[in-house]
Amino acid sequence: MPLRVGIVGCGTAGPAAAAMLACRGCSVTVFDKAPVLNPVGAGLLLQPSGLAVLAEMGLADAVGRAGSIVRRMHATAPPASSGRTILDLSYADLRPDLFGVGIRRGELLRLLLRTARDAGAVVRTGIEVAAIRDRATESELVDVAGTSLGAFDLVLVCDGARSSLVASLGTPARVRPYRWGALWFIGSRPVDESAPHHGVLEQVYLSTTGLIGSLPSGRLDDGNEAVSIFFSARTDRFESIRQGSLDDWRRSVAALHPRAGEIARQVGGPAQLLPAAYREVVLPQWHRGRVAVLGDAGHALSPLLGMGANMSLVDARTLAQAVSAHGVYDGLAAYSSERGGSIRAYQRICRWMNPFFQSDLPPLALARDVMMPRLCRWRWSRRQALLTVAGVKTGLLAADPLP
Numbered sequence: 001m002p003l004r005v006g007i008v009g010c011g012t013a014g015p016a017a018a019a020m021l022a023c024r025g026c027s028v029t030v031f032d033k034a035p036v037l038n039p040v041g042a043g044l045l046l047q048p049s050g051l052a053v054l055a056e057m058g059l060a061d062a063v064g065r066a067g068s069i070v071r072r073m074h075a076t077a078p079p080a081s082s083g084r085t086i087l088d089l090s091y092a093d094l095r096p097d098l099f100g101v102g103i104r105r106g107e108l109l110r111l112l113l114r115t116a117r118d119a120g121a122v123v124r125t126g127i128e129v130a131a132i133r134d135r136a137t138e139s140e141l142v143d144v145a146g147t148s149l150g151a152f153d154l155v156l157v158c159d160g161a162r163s164s165l166v167a168s169l170g171t172p173a174r175v176r177p178y179r180w181g182a183l184w185f186i187g188s189r190p191v192d193e194s195a196p197h198h199g200v201l202e203q204v205y206l207s208t209t210g211l212i213g214s215l216p217s218g219r220l221d222d223g224n225e226a227v228s229i230f231f232s233a234r235t236d237r238f239e240s241i242r243q244g245s246l247d248d249w250r251r252s253v254a255a256l257h258p259r260a261g262e263i264a265r266q267v268g269g270p271a272q273l274l275p276a277a278y279r280e281v282v283l284p285q286w287h288r289g290r291v292a293v294l295g296d297a298g299h300a301l302s303p304l305l306g307m308g309a310n311m312s313l314v315d316a317r318t319l320a321q322a323v324s325a326h327g328v329y330d331g332l333a334a335y336s337s338e339r340g341g342s343i344r345a346y347q348r349i350c351r352w353m354n355p356f357f358q359s360d361l362p363p364l365a366l367a368r369d370v371m372m373p374r375l376c377r378w379r380w381s382r383r384q385a386l387l388t389v390a391g392v393k394t395g396l397l398a399a400d401p402l403p
Helices: 014-021 048-056 060-066 105-120 235-243 246-256 259-265 308-326 328-356 365-376 379-390
Strands: 004-007 025-034 043-046 067-069 071-076 085-090 098-103 121-126 130-134 137-141 150-152 154-157 174-177 180-189 200-206 210-219 225-234 274-275 279-282 291-293
Touching: 004 014, 004 137, 004 150, 014 025, 014 105, 025 150, 043 048, 043 210, 043 225, 043 308, 048 060, 048 098, 048 308, 060 098, 060 105, 060 210, 067 210, 067 328, 067 379, 085 365, 085 379, 098 105, 098 225, 121 174, 137 154, 180 235, 180 259, 180 328, 200 259, 210 246, 210 259, 225 235, 225 246, 225 259, 225 279, 235 274, 246 259, 279 328, 291 328, 308 328, 328 365, 365 379
Parallel strands: 004 025, 004 154, 025 121, 071 200, 098 210, 154 291
Antiparallel strands: 043 098, 067 098, 071 085, 130 137, 137 150, 174 279, 180 225, 180 274, 200 210, 210 225
């Protein structure tokens, strides 16, 4: 009899785990409370760690067609001040064949869902799972009306940083909302492979209180390139920005980042500025019994390193391999053990670095702007920075082999 798997949440970890477990002969059902699956946010950067998982799923070519190759990350001070380079990292400095892929969240979800369904997973939307009831040999999922949704041998909690089910592990999660988030927008520009910004994630830093970035995010039907721009702001200022003068906002973006300013002119109204608030979620472990937590539900962190989707994909692969090799109980223990080093490393790195980029502490910007160019020039520290963004760190000075 196939292993019955119930998955709560259909962001990145949920459908990825569904696809990989269904391919291994499991009977998989995914539940999501949204009537229509429409991911929040604009673009994300798939790093080598996440791309390696997608390649194992047979999605390398599809992701390449849907996304934009990103070969370099470049950050400067605003043109009105020094305009000098603060960060400059190229994947080729780590290994010539490495790169990232900028992709719209909706496109990534479409590919994962198609793969999961093709493998035989069932996806049920408009259903909110309210509880997990443990029995002697199985776990039952129950909706908000108290109706049983079925019994499962393995339950995966993948319902994001605001998960209502993590408490089912019996260990309290430490949840800390970030005061800073971002406003997102997807625009477009002609593809110009000779342009200096082609294949580059660009950011501009103004002290610690202003950050604007642009991420190539795939080809559009009209042949142009999608570009995601993100504008850092305190969450308590989101509405005042969105309800204020769009012209003033466009001018502030253009003053920081002229190329992002060109995209900002395409914003037609405040509803097109998508607010994204973030939080840190820390758990002592990521399983109990036959229940495991994957993705942001178990280890949400700031978007500083763009690791969320990549860590979710690695979670899904690690869990599927562990359960296949060791069964449910030993497999989940192996999953928690194997993922623990990397999860804790990235949480520490983001926690320590975030105030230097998003905070009400402008003096920290001086230290950042002095040290980061030097760190990018020194061979050892540049390699450590690239290993970090590649998604392979398992400790502050330790890393898995590159994929």
